[in-house]
Amino acid sequence: MNAKVCAALVAAVLVFLFAAGCMGEAEPSPDAKPHYIVGIDGDYPPFSYIEADGSAAGFDVESIRWIGEEMGFDVTIQPMAWDGIVTSLVTKRIDMVYSGMTITPERQERVSFTKPYWIVNQAVAARSDSTMTIDDVLAGEVVLGAQRGSTAADYIKTNLVDTGILSQGDFKEYASFPLAVADLENERVDAVMFDVPVVNEFVVEKDLRKVGIVETNEEYGVAVRKEDTELLEILNEGIDRLQASPKWDELKVTYGLE
Numbered sequence: 001m002n003a004k005v006c007a008a009l010v011a012a013v014l015v016f017l018f019a020a021g022c023m024g025e026a027e028p029s030p031d032a033k034p035h036y037i038v039g040i041d042g043d044y045p046p047f048s049y050i051e052a053d054g055s056a057a058g059f060d061v062e063s064i065r066w067i068g069e070e071m072g073f074d075v076t077i078q079p080m081a082w083d084g085i086v087t088s089l090v091t092k093r094i095d096m097v098y099s100g101m102t103i104t105p106e107r108q109e110r111v112s113f114t115k116p117y118w119i120v121n122q123a124v125a126a127r128s129d130s131t132m133t134i135d136d137v138l139a140g141e142v143v144l145g146a147q148r149g150s151t152a153a154d155y156i157k158t159n160l161v162d163t164g165i166l167s168q169g170d171f172k173e174y175a176s177f178p179l180a181v182a183d184l185e186n187e188r189v190d191a192v193m194f195d196v197p198v199v200n201e202f203v204v205e206k207d208l209r210k211v212g213i214v215e216t217n218e219e220y221g222v223a224v225r226k227e228d229t230e231l232l233e234i235l236n237e238g239i240d241r242l243q244a245s246p247k248w249d250e251l252k253v254t255y256g257l258e
Contacts, residue, residue, distance in 0.1 A: 034073040036231070038064050039094035042079030043176040045201045046255035047100040050079055059255040063117075064098045064222075066247055067238030081175060083149030086110055089223060096231070097223040100195060102151045112228070113221035114235045117243070118257075120218050122152050123199035124211040126191045127184065134212025140166035142190035145180040148173040151218055152193040181206060197257060 040048035040056065048058040056077040068075045078094055085101075088094050090110055100120075103113045124137050124144075136142055140160055146153040153173055160166035172189050174180040180192045181202055192199075196213060203210050222239075224232050242248055252258050 035076070036068075036073060036095040037076050037078050037093075039078050039080045039085050039088055039097045040099035041082045041085070041176075043178050044100055044198060046197055046257065059251055059257060060098050060100060062251055063242060067235065067242055070241055071234050071238045073234075082147060083175065086223065089225060092225070095224070095228070096235070100220050101223050102218040103221045104151065104154070107223065111223040112226050112232055113223055114232060114239055116219035116221050117239050118220040120195045120197060120216075120220065122155060122193055122214040122216050123196040124191050124193050124214070125181075125184070125199050125203055125208045126211050127187075128207045128209050130190065130209070130211075132191065132211060134214070137191055137193075137211060138165075138214075140170070143170045143172065143188075145172040145174060145183055145189040145192040147177045147180060147194060148175060150177075150194065151216065152195070155214065155216060156193060177202075181208070184208070200256070
């Protein structure tokens with residue numbers, strides 16, 4: 001191959017590579033919507049749960065879909081294990097947690113929260129044939145279960161186990177609330193504690209009764225990474241618009257949260 005031919009081939013290759021590089025760095029369409037992955041607890045009715053067909057549903061799921069449409073972004077709903085969901089947010093596997101997450105000082109050390117959008121207390125459920133009272137529970141006279149990583153578990157640890165009222169061996173933690181309920185039905189625990197709206201759902205579906213309520217006045221917020229300040233502002237405005245719209249009252253009726 002002579003020098004002229006070689007030079008021509010080199011030039012052609014360089015032109016091709018330059019063109020390919022330019023195509024690879026093409027800017028996204030200015031009309032493309034931002035897209036966010038929303039982490040949820042898939043066993044948390046009426047706020048977030050998975051239907052029989054595999055689709056996500058619930059008060060929070062419909063809320064973020066409405067906010068996304070209103071504020072101009074798309075969402076993918078991603079069910080996850082609750083006890084690792086904050087870590088998944090911080091490590092960018094998801095972009096927000098919108099699933100009945102209580103705003104706590106411990107969580108605020110790692111993530112930022114929107115303004116509160118709901119307030120809940122804790123409820124205790126037992127089998128329907130049980131004669132226990134809420135006083136029996138708070139006196140540590142039961143074997144008590146809760147979901148790991150939940151504020152119910154935090155309450156039990158702080159107010160019952162750490163104070164010596166309830167022995168550590170009588171406190172059982174589970175990966176999800178349905179697993180705790182299953183052990184309650186199978187008589188491996190005497191009672192379970194969780195957020196009032198969720199307990200209300202389960203006592204209707206199962207042979208259980210609500211023993212009583214512990215007033216904790218917890219505030220739910222949407223969690224985002226601390227550096228995502230623009231997203232936080234968008235979500236706060238979206239929550240304001242949702243709560244001012246007819247959709248808010250419609251959601252409360254649909255999911256029994258009036």
